[in-house]
Amino acid sequence: MRPLPHLITSFPERPESLTAVRFKREGQWISWTWKEYFDNIEACFYFLKSIDLKSHDRVALFANNCIEWVLVDLACQCLGAETVAIYPNCSDEDLQHILTESNPKVIFCGNSSLKERLPKSLSSSSYSFASLKNSKEDFDFWKSLDESLKSSTKSSSEQFKSSCLKCSLDQIATVVFTSGTSGLPKGLCLSQKQVISELQDVSLAFPITAEDRTLSFLPYAHILGRVEMWLSAYCGFTLCICDSIDRVKKDLLENSPTVLIAVPRIFEKIYASVLTKLKASSIHRMVENLEKKGFLASLSMAPARILLQKKVQQGLREALGGELKYAISGGAPLSKEVSNFFKDCEVLLLEGYGLTETTGAICVNTPDTHQFGTVGKPLGDVQIKLAEDGEILVKSDKVFKCGLNSEENPEAVDSLGFLHTGDVGEWTSNGFLRITDRKKNLIKTSGGKYVAPQRIENLFKKFPLVSHVLIHGDQRKFIVALIALDPTELKEWALRKNIPFSKVSDLPHAPQVQKKVSEIVREVNGDLASFESIKKFHILDRDFSIEEGELTPSLKLRRKVCEAKYKSVIDQLYGM
Structure with missing residues (x-):
């Protein structure tokens, strides 16, 4: 080393x-x-x-x-x-x-x-x-x-x-x-x-060589972006630097990366973009018309469906530069729907799990060993055990040395050398780790039932219209949701539906939008137990933002800030 x-x-x-x-x-x-x-x-x-x-x-x-x-x-x-x-x-x-x-x-x-x-x-x-x-x-x-x-x-x-x-x-x-x-x-x-332990084990887990290229656009203040930069120096692959998130689409085409490393939000945006273009295509409209006329099970649908699938596959691969071998997602949970969509398009999207405190990845799915809906198996020297309450405990050379301006042996590391991550997880029958939520985010309803809000919020990620969702219900009788819509998707959807509007911020109040979001909530509830289903929701006039302090720079919800800011709205949902 x-x-x-x-x-x-x-x-x-x-x-x-x-x-x-x-x-x-x-x-x-x-x-x-x-x-x-x-x-x-x-x-x-x-x-x-x-x-x-x-x-x-x-x-x-x-x-x-x-x-x-x-x-x-x-x-x-x-x-x-x-x-x-x-x-x-x-x-x-x-x-x-x-x-x-x-x-x-x-x-x-x-x-x-x-x-x-x-x-x-x-x-x-x-x-x-x-x-x-x-x-x-x-x-x-x-x-x-x-x-x-x-x-x-x-x-x-x-x-x-x-x-x-x-x-x-x-x-x-x-x-x-x-x-x-x-x-x-x-x-x-x-x-x-810590740095070399991470680079060494990642390089052994993934088939990446000096012939590969990545497009480096994750901020270098984000540990995953930094690891990508260091990994290039360690493995010898080409680092193509993208200096603005606004130029990712163009830079993908100009550099044709063979490996892509990003956070889920990027892949969700790609997913939403492909679906939006698909719904506007003549082939999609043809398939929809055939289905409406009762030809759903007819053999005559097969050629149209095959053509539609090929169009989606081609569109996604071209948008990613045309030479992508696989993509890696980390930094936040990836919805199963998004990973399955990429799989159906013959693009392997592999989810991993790690923290700033662990110098990046500690669990990964690899091209040879993966299970969608999980974050993979422990990486290299990483030892993982689950506490009685399901909290993930980690021991590895990757765990941070000390806090800033403090002595070694940080508080988050116990006497046995295990870092208490604050994340809650479970093992699958074949040894893959699945993250369920943050320990401090778990909701306990007034009926005594525990609800994992992040899992419910992730179910909305397959809907391009929805940008962010905040689930609330701690010590309450039922679960409610604050829903922020994606302004770009909302505008395009409204134009397709011929809904009149002067400002995008007016659209959340439109009856057609309220009805569409109700349908989305109903579909999400279909995947939930009765005690964790969303009983009431409110559509916000705007998306959550970094500028308003509601999102971190890496686009994660600041839950306490949002709950405090929208307390009156939440109280109204409970009839208070």
């Missing part, structure tokens, strides 16, 4: 024919060999030294995905400095908290707009400000790297390699912050030991 900086020193030895990384600059894709990648990491290393960064100093990265982000992260590890990743869409409150807690010596901002969001109080402290993207106000990052590269000598090159090889497994690689679903984000320290 060797730290990542040790592996970086061997980059120049990799074949020149292989592409290490692809990224866009001024609208054009640029490809680097492993030698060019190495040279730029080295140049960044000397640039960081020139601004007086030292081992154990902290460097905050407040930017969207970009090649500069990657270079600073890897160069910091080679120097022994600790990077602090910050979501560019985080709230001002979270930003203030993260910067106060981590106390970075330098903050790199992606652009001047992000720089302006930094708390004013920081300007008089010991921070150095810089920008990754060139602008008139900020220094030229690439010019600084070029100067560092030109001024480097043979002896300085040896200094870089020497610094890389000094790196130990106990060295802190990064400080990551949890998403903060139940409060302010919590800082965790991940050492090289």
Whole structure:
């Protein structure tokens, strides 16, 4: 087991024919060999030294995905400095908290707009400000790297390699912050030991080689996005960097990834998009007409159904770039309907399970061993046991070293070395793990019945019209739901149904929308026991959002915030 900086020193030895990384600059894709990648990491290393960064100093990265982000992260590890990743869409409150807690010596901002969001109080402290993207106000990052590269000598090159090889497994690689679903984000320290344990076991579990390509668009502040970036350095596959979620669709076509790593929300969006296009197609309308005329069981339907299925398969594969071998979903539960849809389209979508605290994945479904509706089997050295109440307990080299600014042996780890995840799960008969909910989210009705809200919320994910659902019912007589609709899907659906409207926000009150959502709720209830079925619901005027503090930067519901904000609406559903 060797730290990542040790592996970086061997980059120049990799074949020149292989592409290490692809990224866009001024609208054009640029490809680097492993030698060019190495040279730029080295140049960044000397640039960081020139601004007086030292081992154990902290460097905050407040930017969207970009090649500069990657270079600073890897160069910091080679120097022994600790990077602090910050979501560019985080709230001002979270930003203030993260910067106060981590106390970075330098903050790199992606652009001047992000720089302006930094708390004013920081300007008089010991921070150095810089920008990754060139602008008139900020220094030229690439010019600084070029100067560092030109001024480097043979002896300085040896200094870089020497610094890389000094790196130990106990060295802190990064400080990551949890998403903060139940409060302010919590800082965790991940050492090289945790990082390499994750990379080593993931590389053994999945058939990924130097010939593969991924499109890297998950934020690097998200542990899964970060692992993807590090895994490229470890395994040698090509990392194609997408710097905006708005460009994913186009970048998929321009890079044709062979492996795709994302969170469920991305796959749900793809699923919804394909279904929407399908329903608008002439073939779908033809099949619908045949069914309405009573030809459902007729052999004459077979050619039309086969044609329809092929159209869906072709559309999905083309949308994903045409060369995808398999996709990996993690970071939140994936609905069985979505995974089955991808399977029916002959695209293998594999779900895994992990936490920020475990440096990413601890359970995975693999191309050779998988069961839909589960998160797979334990990865590598991971030991999992279930507590009496079903809580998942984990022991592994992947478990975080310590909390930020705290001693080792964090509170969440018990005396036997098991991390108490807070997630509740169960084993299938053949050894796959199934997640049922978060322990703290379990609802106990006034009738004494336990309900897992996340499981019910996930049942809505197969409906493109629904964006988010909040299930409520703790110490209440029955279950209710707050339903937020997807504005894009809602608008398109209303246009197809010829429903008049002036603003999309007016549509939730339309009788046709109320009826459609009632049908969806009725279908969901068909999969639920009586005590957990939704008795009443309310359609919100807008979707939950990060800006309003209702979602984390990784798009998870902040349950307590939402329940407090919509308390009056919930009370009305209970007749209060």
